[in-house]
Amino acid sequence: MTRAHPDPPQEGAPVGGRPRPDGRLESLFRDYGPRVYGLALRCGLDPLEAEDGVQEVFLKVQRRLDTFRGEAKLSTWLYQVALNTLLDHRRKLVRQKRMQPFAVVTDERGEVAAVDPGAGPDEQSSAAERRQLVRSALDRLPRKFKEVLVLRELEGLSYRDIARILGTAQGTVESRIFRGRARLGVELRRLEEGL
Amino acid sequence: MHACHTWARRVGAWFDDEVSELESVEVRAHLMECPGCRAAVAQWRSLHGELQLLQPAAASAEAVARMSFRFEEGLAGEVHELSRGLRSWTLAAALMLAVGLGLLVVGQRTLPRDVAANDQRDIDRAVREILQRPAPAAPAPTDQRE
Numbered sequence: 090m091t092r093a094h095p096d097p098p099q100e101g102a103p104v105g106g107r108p109r110p111d112g113r114l115e116s117l118f119r120d121y122g123p124r125v126y127g128l129a130l131r132c133g134l135d136p137l138e139a140e141d142g143v144q145e146v147f148l149k150v151q152r153r154l155d156t157f158r159g160e161a162k163l164s165t166w167l168y169q170v171a172l173n174t175l176l177d178h179r180r181k182l183v184r185q186k187r188m189q190p191f192a193v194v195t196d197e198r199g200e201v202a203a204v205d206p207g208a209g210p211d212e213q214s215s216a217a218e219r220r221q222l223v224r225s226a227l228d229r230l231p232r233k234f235k236e237v238l239v240l241r242e243l244e245g246l247s248y249r250d251i252a253r254i255l256g257t258a259q260g261t262v263e264s265r266i267f268r269g270r271a272r273l274g275v276e277l278r279r280l281e282e283g284l
Numbered sequence: 285m286h287a288c289h290t291w292a293r294r295v296g297a298w299f300d301d302e303v304s305e306l307e308s309v310e311v312r313a314h315l316m317e318c319p320g321c322r323a324a325v326a327q328w329r330s331l332h333g334e335l336q337l338l339q340p341a342a343a344s345a346e347a348v349a350r351m352s353f354r355f356e357e358g359l360a361g362e363v364h365e366l367s368r369g370l371r372s373w374t375l376a377a378a379l380m381l382a383v384g385l386g387l388l389v390v391g392q393r394t395l396p397r398d399v400a401a402n403d404q405r406d407i408d409r410a411v412r413e414i415l416q417r418p419a420p421a422a423p424a425p426t427d428q429r430e
Contacts, residue, residue, distance in 0.1 A: 115356075118352070118355050119352075122348070122351055122352065122355065123342075123343050123348055126343050126347070126348075126351060127340060127342075127343065130340035131338060131339070131340065133338075136347065140347065140350065140351055140354065143351055143355070144351075144354055144355065144358050147355055147358075148358060216337065219334070219337060220337040220338060223334045223335060223337055223338060224338060227335075227338070238335070241300065242331075242332055242335040242336075243335060243336075243338060243339060247302065248297070248300065248302050263293055263296065263297055263302070264293060266296060266300065267292060267293050267296040270296070270327075270328055270331055273331055274327055274331060277331075277334070
């Protein structure tokens with residue numbers, strides 16, 4: 090998906106002469122914007138989709154910020170909003186792009202992300218294929234397994250933090266991670282066997 | 285080969301470094317004698333390695349700048365829309381208030397005419413009119429014996 094985005098303005102330039110957004114939100118974006126972007130990529134969005142996803146997340150945050158009651162940490166609440174929004178976004182895109190059930194994670198130049206620069210073309214191609222396979226296997230998982238595996242394996246969060254984000258018991262998280270890994274292994278084998 | 289049922293979840297938590305020191309010792313001792321759980325751990329390790337293929341490169345400075353710009357523009361747009369909506373509502377409310385005030389003023393001007401009894405002179409006139417009315421004719425006597 091290619092989309093032309095406007096160039097960023099010069100520093101200090103007014104944004105279209107419109108009123109500026111809430112200062113709280115600006116600092117929230119500054120602190121968490123890149124992390125939400127990383128989460129979007131880990132949820133399987135490509136870089137341009139991830140940028141759209143980040144926009145969507147922070148627009149939702151703006152609309153709901155006044156409803157944040159301070160019962161959870163702001164970062165936990167933000168993660169909840171972001172994870173739900175991004176996984177929904179990903180699901181919609183997968184539905185729209187029936188011909189491509191998963192996206193290769195690419196950077197803004199369209200290159201595969203996290204490629205070992207020392208690897209030769211064959212190795213890079215093989216890594217890209219493997220990456221697609223893993224992404225596809227992850228996409229096949231039910232959401233409850235996918236979200237815990239993304240948060241644990243890719244975001245590196247503790248069971249306790251995951252439980253807080255998902256609003257569930259720590260034991261449930263433990264169980265879902267265990268079962269999710271088993272399902273992921275099964276899906277990977279199925280894909281390897283061409284099923 | 286699968287992890288044994290009774291230990292599976294504890295071994296999983298150990299793999300994720302989510303157990304206490306004491307539990308860790310117990311799990312390690314179990315792993316020494318359980319090939320099923322050892323195989324499960326090896327599989328999880330392999331899966332973890334494969335999942336790391338999905339780790340993205342860090343966002344470039346250009347991407348961050350672009351997002352910041354879109355964020356500010358998008359949110360400012362939202363604020364703009366909100367304030368525009370607010371302005372419309374304010375205008376509508378002001379109009380309604382003006383109409384209401386106008387009706388009240390007109391109503392106050394017409395009130396003394398409508399409610400004539402509020403004026404003492406009108407009350408007096410009404411009383412005089414009642415007093416000057418001829419007395420109603422007495423009813424014709426009727427024969428009680430009939």
